Amino acid sequence: MSEKDNKNQSVEDKIEEIKNAVEQEAAETEQNDAEQSEVDPGQVFEDMTEEDRKFAELEAELEAARQEAAENKDLALRTKAEAENIRRRSENDVVSARKYAIEKFAVELLAVVDSIEQGLQLKAESEESKAIQDGMELTLKMTLSTLEKFGVEQLNPLEEVFDPQLHEAMTMVQSPEHESNTVIDVFQKGYTLNGRLIRPARVVVAQ
DSSP states (O other), X not given: OOHHHHHHHHHHHHHHHHHHHHHHHHHHHHHHHHHHHTOOHHHHHHHSOHHHHHHHHHHHHXXXXXXXXXXXXXXXXXXXXXXXXXXXXXXXXXXXXXXXXXXXXXXXHHXXXXXXXXXXXXXXXXXXXXXXXXXXXXXXXXXXXXXHHTTEEEEOOTXXXXXXXXXXXXXXXXXXXXXXXXXXXXXXXXXXXXXXXXXXXXXXXXX
């Protein structure tokens, strides 16, 4: 073999050697990656130093404490909101009870007011009966004034537009002198207690 051939062979051997070394290194790197991916976390924990192990345990405890604190905060907020709702409902119930506590009494007293008003519609034919009517008028004013002090107001919708929320139509009649749906007569006055209807006004309505 000539010297030239020997040099060529030497170069080829070097190339082959380098190629084999590269392939071997790549194989070792792949094997190391595979081994690292298959490492058991528990084994990693065991391989940690005592100081690192305590640090990891403290981190886990801290995360658990944070989660528990978040849950407790959420529970506290919901509990507070519910307590606030209960407080508001209770206050509304108390206010409502105070505003409408006399409703039954007021309704019963309206019968007395109706009776006085009916008596005043009678014509006084003597001085004595006129004096009685004057006393009845005074009694009626005092009674209505007392009712007003406790939130009871009278509804006398004569010549007003009929309101089904406040009035009860007893009948409807033709009345060229009035616009349609106008109250032209009141059979019985209505009453409200602090804005709540306790008795509708019974009326006659123009068609």
